[in-house]
Amino acid sequence: ANLLSANESDGLLFKIREDPRITPVGRVLRRFSIDELPQFINVLRQEMSVVGPRPPLRREVDAYDDDVQRRLLVKPGVTGLWQVSGRSDLPWDKAVRLDLSYVDNWSMVGDALIIAKTLRAVLRRTGAY
Numbered sequence: 001a002n003l004l005s006a007n008e009s010d011g012l013l014f015k016i017r018e019d020p021r022i023t024p025v026g027r028v029l030r031r032f033s034i035d036e037l038p039q040f041i042n043v044l045r046q047e048m049s050v051v052g053p054r055p056p057l058r059r060e061v062d063a064y065d066d067d068v069q070r071r072l073l074v075k076p077g078v079t080g081l082w083q084v085s086g087r088s089d090l091p092w093d094k095a096v097r098l099d100l101s102y103v104d105n106w107s108m109v110g111d112a113l114i115i116a117k118t119l120r121a122v123l124r125r126t127g128a129y
Contacts, residue, residue: 033122039078051111052077053099071099074106084117 022030029035042048048055055076056064064071082090082098090098102110 031125036078043078047075049075049077051079051102051114053080053102054083067100068096070103071096073103079114079118081114084114084121 026035039048043050052074053071053076056071061069061072080099081102082095085098086094
């Protein structure tokens with residue numbers, strides 16, 4: 001089966017709610033966002049931030065228009081504004097708007113709120129797949 005035809009997202013994001021590539025153990029890891037923990041190595045290496053736009057794939061960046069390029073002005077993050085505003089359920093254009101809002105309005109208080117909302121979303125297991 002062609003995975004691209006199973007994409008449930010619009011825009012550049014690729015999402016499949018019942019992804020056949022994910023094992024049962026992997027499904028549990030994703031449901032509790034445990035699969036995100038290795039990214040904290042990148043945070044310690046100062047390649048990523050705890051909060052910021054998700055790191056894009058090269059093919060995604062190549063397709064960005066000038067406005068969307070602004071997402072790259074800050075370090076990518078393990079969590080971000082769009083992750084706490086719907087996570088995997090948001091369409092691409094809304095995720096980009098939220099990322100650009102984060103870039104334009106960054107604050108430490110905002111980051112603290114995003115971290116708190118992330119913890120709540122992970123504990124409630126909402127929107128992750």
